[in-house]
Amino acid sequence: MLPSPLEFLVPLGALESVAGVLPFLILAVVLVNVVTRLLAQKSFERAAAEGDDDEELSRYLPHEVVNVLLVVLSFAFMVVHPHGGMVLSVLVLGMVISDFFEYESRRVEARNDMEVDKPKSAIVASGLVIAYASYQALFFLVEPIWNSIV
Structure with missing residues (x-):
């Protein structure tokens, strides 16, 4: 049997070996994302108060790194669990x-x-991500009840 072209780009064996831990890792990174969003907001407020223009504002690097990590992890989750990952x-x-x-x-x-406003849309979006990541990671807690109903 010929190998899949995807096997050369993504280490499928390595992903399969961490498939059980991946939802918990994603949930942890989403929670870190909320903390970095809070720190970024404080940084924006401080920079806006100090400067006369938007020149003082810059992207908060830890938050951007966590965003990229979260995208990569969600794509990796899509490889091992296509529906939930999508x-x-x-x-x-x-x-x-x-x-x-x-x-x-x-x-x-x-x-x-x-006045520097709170990032309302990002907070709502991260709430949705937290809810779904929690569902994926912690489903085993409600699985017996869920299976008895469904």
Whole structure:
């Protein structure tokens, strides 16, 4: 049998060996993402207060690194669990896109001497990601009840 072209790009054996731990890792990284979002918001508020324009604002590197890690992990989860991974990947990409636009909103607010607002859309998007990642990682807690109903 010929090997799949995907086998040359993604170490499928390594992914299969960590498939059981991957949902818990994703849940942990999503929670770290919330913490880095909070730290980024504090950084934006401090930079907006110190500067006259949006020149002081810059992307918060730890938050961007966690975003990239979360995208990579959700794509890896899609390889081992296609349905759950696809749902999680769409939610994570939506959260990353909302983070991008929230940063641009903070720049506009700083440029126009407005009060720096909270990243509301990114908070809602991360709440959805937390809910689904929790469902994937902690389903074993409700599985007996779920199976008795369904």
